[in-house]
Amino acid sequence: MNQNTKDVIEKCAHQSHAGLLTFPEALGRLVEVGVESYFADYRNQSTTYxxxxxxxxxxxxxxxxxxxxxxxxKDGIVSAIRGAQSDVVRYPEFLKLTMAAGCIGYIVWIAGRHVSYFGRQGEVHIEHFPQG
Known part of the structure; x- marks a missing residue:
């Protein structure tokens, strides 16, 4: 992986965690450097691209x-998602809300245009990207 790609990914991750980027802004940057999916692991405190x-x-x-x-x-997770989609909730608050709702992490499938949110017992909520 070239250094520029790594720098873009790391900057995107840190700016998202600071609440400086919306989900579409972050996705746009990641797509530009060839990211096809990423896994945010709440328990491991990492995101793998x-x-x-x-x-x-x-x-x-x-x-x-x-x-x-x-x-x-699931309702708590969907509420956090809707807040993020309307830019009422940025990523730091999104993390708190989804964690409190029993989410241990999620995978963003960029090409598949959906996100899979996971619970401790193997529960999965699939959220498709909004149209448009």
């Missing part, structure tokens, strides 16, 4: 101190 050439870039990110319950609250 997968590029189309089978290259991988893992970025350690400190997560909020929120205890993730055993129960998976």
């Amino acid at each position: 997968y590029l189309s050439g089978n290259e991988v870039c893992a970025v350690s990110m400190e997560m909020p101190l929120v205890e993730i319950p055993n129960s998976f609250n």
Whole structure:
């Protein structure tokens, strides 16, 4: 992986965690450098980016101190998603809300245009990207 690609990914990750980017802004930057999916692992406190050439870039990110319950609250996760889609909720708050709703992480499938959110018991909520 070239250094520019790694720099773009790391900058995007840090700016997202600081609440400086919207989800579409972050996606646009990642697509430009060839990211096809990424996995945000709340428990491991990292996000791993997968590029189309089978290259991988893992970025350690400190997560909020929120205890993730055993129960998976799909409505709570959907509420956080809708807040992010309307730019009422930025990523730092999104993390807190989804963690409190029992989410342990998610995978963004850029080409597939959806996100899979995971719970402790293997629950999955699939959220398709909005049209437009």
